[in-house]
Amino acid sequence: xxxxxxxxxxxxxxxxxLLGEALQIVAGAHEGGRVDDHILxxxxxxxxxxxxxxxxxxxxxxxxxxxxxxxxxxxFTGDPWMVETEFEQIQQEIVQTYISLATMQALKAMGYTVxxxxxxxxxxxxxxxxx
Amino acid sequence: xxxxxxxxxxPDGTTKTDFSGFKGPxxxxxxxxxxxxxxxxxxxxEQTGFEAKPELKNAQAEISGQQQGEVQA
Numbered sequence: 001x002x003x004x005x006x007x008x009x010x011x012x013x014x015x016x017x018l019l020g021e022a023l024q025i026v027a028g029a030h031e032g033g034r035v036d037d038h039i040l041x042x043x044x045x046x047x048x049x050x051x052x053x054x055x056x057x058x059x060x061x062x063x064x065x066x067x068x069x070x071x072x073x074x075x076f077t078g079d080p081w082m083v084e085t086e087f088e089q090i091q092q093e094i095v096q097t098y099i100s101l102a103t104m105q106a107l108k109a110m111g112y113t114v115x116x117x118x119x120x121x122x123x124x125x126x127x128x129x130x131x
Numbered sequence: 132x133x134x135x136x137x138x139x140x141x142p143d144g145t146t147k148t149d150f151s152g153f154k155g156p157x158x159x160x161x162x163x164x165x166x167x168x169x170x171x172x173x174x175x176x177e178q179t180g181f182e183a184k185p186e187l188k189n190a191q192a193e194i195s196g197q198q199q200g201e202v203q204a
Contacts, residue, residue, distance in 0.1 A: 002150040002158030006180030009144045014173040092142040099146070099174060103138050106168035112136065125138045
């Protein structure tokens with residue numbers, strides 16, 4: 001037995017395939033959820049996002065998109081008018097799901113058998129190896 | 132005894148990683164490997180807390196004692 005580390009995380013230059021997978025999972029968890037390659041602006045016209053990744057739900061009808069800054073920082077874009085709470089919640093779910101998927105892949109690459117579970121708002125990734 | 136790494140991920144992106152079943156300081160190598168692999172996915176971790184379990188403390192004390200012995204010799 002060894003140690004416990006607590007950390008805060010930031011995402012720069014994410015793996016877009018894995019990020020797309022995270023968006024599909026988040027969309028699938030919400031009524032009317034779907035993934036598209038653009039958002040709708042305040043006048044409901046399509047607006048491109050540079051990752052071509054956006055999520056819509058029944059409540060977020062204009063969508064929430066993911067953009068990368070020139071430095072690679074991940075940021076969310078969209079019109080949160082009247083849906084501020086959902087807008088914030090979906091952002092958190094995308095970040096949490098992306099980190100969870102990446103952690104699972106990392107542990108598998110280390111030779112661990114991995115399982116995931118959810119306890120209230122926390123995602124728990126558990127890796128075990130007998131090597 | 133199996134080696135186990137349990138990562139708890141909060142909605143705000145903060146994490147708690149619990150390493151157990153490791154011999155001595157090998158858990159620190161596993162932590163570095165995990166951090167490097169996550170960096171490949173663009174995830175940068177900034178450590179905000181660290182708690183050594185008794186087994187790691189004992190191993191570190193042993194290594195420190197050996198180093199002091201070597202210096203005195």
